[in-house]
Amino acid sequence: xxxxxxxxxxxxxxxxxxxxxxxxxxxxxxxxxxxxxxxxxxxxxxxxxxxxxxxxxxxxxxxxxxxxxxxxxxxxxxxxxxxxxxxxxxxxxxxxxxxxxxxxxxxxxxxxxxxxxxxxxxxxxxxxxxxxxxxxxxxxxxxxxxxxxxxxxxxxxxxxxxxxxxxxxxxxxxxxxxxxxxxxxxxxxxxxxxxxxxxxxxxxxxxxxxxxxxxxxxxxxxxxxxxxxxxxxxxxxxxxxxxxxxxxxxxxxxxxxxxxx
Amino acid sequence: xxxxxxxxxxxxxxxxxxxxxxxxxxxxxxxxxxxxxxxxxxxxxxxxxxxxxxxxxxxxxxxxxxxxxxxxxxxxxxxxxxxxxxxxxxxxxxxxxxxxxxxxxxxxxxxxxxxxxxxxxxxxxxxxxxxxxxxxxxxxxxxxxxxxxxxxxxxxxxxxxxxxxxxxxxxxxxxxxxxxxxxxxxxxxxxxxxxxxxxxxxxxxxxxxxxxxxxxxxxxxxxxxxxxxxxxxxxxxxxxxxxxxxxxxxxxxxxxxxxxxxxxxxxxxxxxxxxxxxxxxxxxxxxxxxxxxxxxxxxxxxxxxxxxxxxxxxxxxxxxxxxxxxxxxxxxxxxxxxxxxxxxxxxxxxxxxxxxxxxxxxxxxxxxxxxxxxxxxxxxxxxxxxxxxxxxxxxxxxxxxxxxxxxxxxxxxxxxxxxxxxxxxxxxxxxxxxxxxxxxxxxxxxxxxxxxxxxxxxxxxxxxxxxxxxxxxxxxxxxxxxxxxxxxxxxxxxxxxxxxxxxxxxxxxxxxxxxxxxxxxxxxxxxxxxxxxxxxxxxxxxxxxxxxxxxxxxxxxxx
Numbered sequence: 001x002x003x004x005x006x007x008x009x010x011x012x013x014x015x016x017x018x019x020x021x022x023x024x025x026x027x028x029x030x031x032x033x034x035x036x037x038x039x040x041x042x043x044x045x046x047x048x049x050x051x052x053x054x055x056x057x058x059x060x061x062x063x064x065x066x067x068x069x070x071x072x073x074x075x076x077x078x079x080x081x082x083x084x085x086x087x088x089x090x091x092x093x094x095x096x097x098x099x100x101x102x103x104x105x106x107x108x109x110x111x112x113x114x115x116x117x118x119x120x121x122x123x124x125x126x127x128x129x130x131x132x133x134x135x136x137x138x139x140x141x142x143x144x145x146x147x148x149x150x151x152x153x154x155x156x157x158x159x160x161x162x163x164x165x166x167x168x169x170x171x172x173x174x175x176x177x178x179x180x181x182x183x184x185x186x187x188x189x190x191x192x193x194x195x196x197x198x199x200x201x202x203x204x205x206x207x208x209x210x211x212x213x214x215x216x217x218x219x220x221x222x223x224x225x226x227x228x229x230x231x232x233x234x235x236x237x238x239x240x241x242x243x244x245x246x247x248x249x250x251x252x253x254x255x256x257x258x259x260x261x
Numbered sequence: 262x263x264x265x266x267x268x269x270x271x272x273x274x275x276x277x278x279x280x281x282x283x284x285x286x287x288x289x290x291x292x293x294x295x296x297x298x299x300x301x302x303x304x305x306x307x308x309x310x311x312x313x314x315x316x317x318x319x320x321x322x323x324x325x326x327x328x329x330x331x332x333x334x335x336x337x338x339x340x341x342x343x344x345x346x347x348x349x350x351x352x353x354x355x356x357x358x359x360x361x362x363x364x365x366x367x368x369x370x371x372x373x374x375x376x377x378x379x380x381x382x383x384x385x386x387x388x389x390x391x392x393x394x395x396x397x398x399x400x401x402x403x404x405x406x407x408x409x410x411x412x413x414x415x416x417x418x419x420x421x422x423x424x425x426x427x428x429x430x431x432x433x434x435x436x437x438x439x440x441x442x443x444x445x446x447x448x449x450x451x452x453x454x455x456x457x458x459x460x461x462x463x464x465x466x467x468x469x470x471x472x473x474x475x476x477x478x479x480x481x482x483x484x485x486x487x488x489x490x491x492x493x494x495x496x497x498x499x500x501x502x503x504x505x506x507x508x509x510x511x512x513x514x515x516x517x518x519x520x521x522x523x524x525x526x527x528x529x530x531x532x533x534x535x536x537x538x539x540x541x542x543x544x545x546x547x548x549x550x551x552x553x554x555x556x557x558x559x560x561x562x563x564x565x566x567x568x569x570x571x572x573x574x575x576x577x578x579x580x581x582x583x584x585x586x587x588x589x590x591x592x593x594x595x596x597x598x599x600x601x602x603x604x605x606x607x608x609x610x611x612x613x614x615x616x617x618x619x620x621x622x623x624x625x626x627x628x629x630x631x632x633x634x635x636x637x638x639x640x641x642x643x644x645x646x647x648x649x650x651x652x653x654x655x656x657x658x659x660x661x662x663x664x665x666x667x668x669x670x671x672x673x674x675x676x677x678x679x680x681x682x683x684x685x686x687x688x689x690x691x692x693x694x695x696x697x698x699x700x701x702x703x704x705x706x707x708x709x710x711x712x713x714x715x716x717x718x719x720x721x722x723x724x725x726x727x728x729x730x731x732x733x734x735x736x737x738x739x740x741x742x743x744x745x746x747x748x749x750x751x752x753x754x755x756x757x758x759x760x761x762x763x764x765x766x767x768x769x770x771x772x773x774x775x776x777x778x779x780x781x782x783x784x785x786x787x788x789x790x791x792x793x794x795x796x797x798x799x800x801x802x803x804x805x806x807x808x809x810x811x812x813x814x815x816x817x818x819x820x
Contacts, residue, residue: 099667144344151427151549155557160427161547165558166658170667173558217341218547224359225369225541233428233557235659237542238564241376245536246384249307249377250300252528256521257300 050119053112057093066123071097078190079126080117085186087113089179099170100193103178127189134205135182138212146214149207153198161231162218167194177219181212296518297498297511301388303525307381308413309488310529311374312480318371319473325361327353328469330425330462339546347425347550350465354424354545370537375420377533379413379565386410390611390641393629394497397622400612402490405483407609412480417565419472424543425465430551431560434459435573442593460553497628500739502732506626559658571654572596575675618768618775619743632701633740635694636775643687650679695778701737704729705783706791715801723801728792738788742779746772 004010055064061072068074075083086092090104108116117129151160159165162176171194176184188208191197198208221228229236279285296302329349335342337352339359357364386406389395395403418436422429437459441447456463495509504510512518536542548557562570576596581589615637616622631638653660654675661668708726715723729737749765752758759765783791 142344143341147341147549148345151555151557155427155549155555157558159559160549160557163559164662166661166668168667169669170661170665172662214341223541223544224546225365225544226538227540228544229540231544231547232659233559234543234561234563235559235567235656237540238376238567240536240540241373241380241564245373245377245532246307246380248532249381249529250304250384252525252532253303253307254300256525256528257298257303 046115046118047122048119049112050115050117053108053116054119057107058116061093066120074123075120076124077126078120078123080121080129081127081186082190082192083117083120084113084129085183085190085192087116089183091192100172103174127186130182130185130189135185135212137205137209138181138216141206141209141213143210143213143217145207146210146212146217149203149211150214153203154211157195159232161228162215163231176215179215181216184212184215291492292515293513294492295509295511295513296496297504297509299499301392302496303522304381304388305385306522306525307529308378308385309484310526311378311381311533312484313526314374314530314533315371315378316477318367318374319477321367322357322364322371323473325353325357325364326350326423326469328423328466330460330465342546342549345550348465350423350425351545351550354426358546366534366537369540369542370533371420372542373536373540374533375417376542376563376565377529379410379417382406382410382413383565387641387645391631391638392497392499393625393634393637395612396625397612397616398494398624399490399497402487402494403612404609405487405490407605409480409483409487411605412476412483414565416472416476416480417563419468419476421543421563422468423465423472424545425551426543426545427548427551427555427557428543428545428560429548430460430553431556432562432566433464433551434553439593439597442590443598444589444594460551495626497626499628500630500735502735504627504735506624509626561656561659564652567655568648568651569597569601569655571651571656571675572600573655574657575651575654575672575679577676618771620746620772621743627739630736630739632694632697635691635698635778638694639687639690642690643683646683646686647679650675650682654679691778695780698740698780701740702780702783704733705737705788707794708792717801723797725799726794726797728796740782742782743772743776745769745776 054066058066058075061069062075063069063072066075083092086101087108088106088110090106091101093107094101095104106113114129121128150162154162157165157167157173158176159173164175165173167173173194179187185208187195188198188203188211203211229240275285327349331349332346333349333352335345335347335352335355337343337355337360339355342355354368357368359365389403389406418432422433437451437455440451440454443450451459454464454467455461456467496511498504498509498511501510549555561567573593573596576592579591581591583589629637631641654672657668657671657675660666661671708728711725711727713725715725717723746765746769748769749759749762751762
């Protein structure tokens with residue numbers, strides 16, 4: 001034993017053992033504590049539950065009262081719609097600061113998202129989450145009118161098929177392929193990131209519904225012409241032409257031009 | 262041989278036709294015309310076949326297309342556009358796509374074939390350039406080819422604009438801006454072309470006449486002239502056994518090339534049809550009809566205008582107001598008019614510039630291997646780099662979103678890269694070419710390294726070198742060097758001024774730069790010695806009783 005103690009690897013081994021113990025212990029304590037906190041939350045009202053989630057997941061950057069810090073803007077007056085949009089698309093809480101926050105898998109479920117929205121809405125008046133009737137109006141809207149409105153108001157950034165497009169300095173208009181009708185509606189009334197706000201005076205609720213209808217149609221991904229190549233215009237067409245088209249013709253030419261022996 | 266057999270047994274049908282048409286003698290002679298064989302000689306054919314496909318499918322499209330900007334309300338079968346006001350041109354293109362049987366397929370084949378047409382012309386041009394096929398006597402055919410390329414670009418752009426969809430309308434808007442940027446006459450030129458302000462009601466019918474009548478007619482005429490010249494001047498060939506400047510080694514047109522070329526036509530048609538059937542191109546129904554108040558992100562031209570899109574996007578925004586009255590826009594003028602003008606003028610002048618530098622006025626029917634003309638090859642790759650960088654600049658928004666980059670950084674990078682990268686590529690290419698030349702020289706002077714080391718009984722090691730085969734030898738011997746012009750004296754011995762002193766000085770300097778690093782051509786004696794050297798190891802080995810391998814026996818008998 002004494003011989004082992006003086007081994008030159010002994011101290012390293014002991015260190016790893018201690019570290020392992022600490023981490024196992026920490027995980028265990030964490031497991032014990034977390035469900036308790038969640039249990040307390042479920043017994044409270046929506047706003048209080050949101051308050052707890054806010055303090056845990058948002059306050060580091062937005063401040064304990066949503067007043068904002070050097071790392072995040074104030075949330076006073078952003079409204080429940082903005083919160084629901086940002087959190088349900090996974091943009092908040094954000095993974096890393098950058099030119100633009102990316103869409104990712106949401107960190108909160110729908111109930112938690114609604115609780116957060118309810119809590120943040122108390123910071124100041126802002127647009128509320130649109131009602132189910134408001135959103136579902138798109139099913140009765142005009143498709144052709146939606147297309148016309150989409151091309152006039154949306155295509156300049158999101159591209160003709162909602163595939164997204166580049167903005168300045170690494171910012172971009174995202175693809176609309178994953179956006180739900182509710183999220184599209186919320187984006188229009190809250191103007192997330194670089195997007196302008198389309199108030200009811202700019203785009204009436206009927207127009208908004210028509211636009212949502214058109215985006216739903218686009219997202220069905222029906223391509224009468226064949227493979228759509230990402231619907232980004234002639235750049236990918238040119239790529240296919242040079243690589244697949246001309247590439248295969250040159251292979252054929254080499255085959256034909258090969259000397260017959 | 263074939264003459265005697267046909268005269269013995271002439272079919273009745275043959276006599277029937279010949280007695281009425283009567284140029285069987287000329288035909289017989291020409292059908293036996295020999296063409297050299299190489300895959301790279303078929304690139305121009307792709308362009309020719311694409312053009313035939315374009316004529317066929319284009320004719321089909323004219324049956325339904327209406328070249329009119331009269332506004333109509335769409336009532337066809339594409340639901341998302343039902344009830345939308347649009348031009349008749351756009352509505353009829355939708356009709357072709359959705360309501361005409363086979364219309365979508367033929368429209369897409371037509372568009373793919375157009376992309377093929379110009380792409381094939383470009384690769385054909387590159388082949389001709391890098392192998393020096395533009396040299397005397399083929400300078401005019403090089404110019405004809407450039408004219409065809411220009412016409413191809415115009416055909417493409419005019420056709421792309423015809424559906425009057427949002428994307429092509431944006432393209433026309435850019436074109437109108439470019440026309441306006443011409444100093445002094447810009448505005449008048451625009452009114453002249455568009456019959457008034459942009460977009461007006463005239464441009465589509467005008468482009469239609471140009472697209473289906475003027476340009477195809479001109480292309481047809483020039484293609485005929487291009488091929489006639491190939492016919493009379495005979496095709497160039499790569500250096501090889503038995504090939505000289507005075508002969509053509511290959512196969513006769515009938516039956517070998519009629520079969521090969523005919524088959525290749527169907528392959529080109531097949532690939533184009535497959536693409537047309539499987540891959541959507543120019544989905545105008547998604548773009549929507551053109552109205553001047555709409556624009557879409559990712560507005561791009563087809564690939565062949567991409568270099569102009571790139572030059573426009575990369576150009577810094579420099580614009581002047583002269584006396585607050587006239588706008589002068591170098592930011593459009595330079596990238597969209599001066600740059601392409603310069604590119605085509607330089608390409609057209611190139612054969613003449615090169616022969617001026619090298620002083621080479623001989624006829625050339627044997628092609629250069631790119632490595633054997635290092636400066637030309639380097640100039641080619643340098644220009645190609647510039648062109649490809651412009652492409653990337655034109656797609657900067659798609660690249661930005663695809664690779665999560667900032668569009669601004671791409672643009673700044675391009676501004677530097679367009680100036681810095683081509684010279685670097687020039688230097689690298691020249692070094693690579695000279696390296697390959699050195700390798701060739703090595704083969705001539707020492708034979709091929711086999712990697713086979715023999716240990717001699719006295720302890721010495723020798724590597725077996727294999728002499729260059731008869732088939733390879735002409736290829737390695739094909740290199741030529743060009744003289745360096747001597748620096749002229751300002752005043753000769755008698756005190757008389759040298760005429761055209763500065764021009765001669767320039768020529769001397771350029772030719773010194775042109776031939777810099779050229780390797781000496783080995784003499785016949787040196788080569789013979791070198792090829793013999795290849796056997797030394799074997800001879801040495803056989804003295805000690807080592808048996809040569811199978812390959813070595815073959816080359817030894819050749820020797």
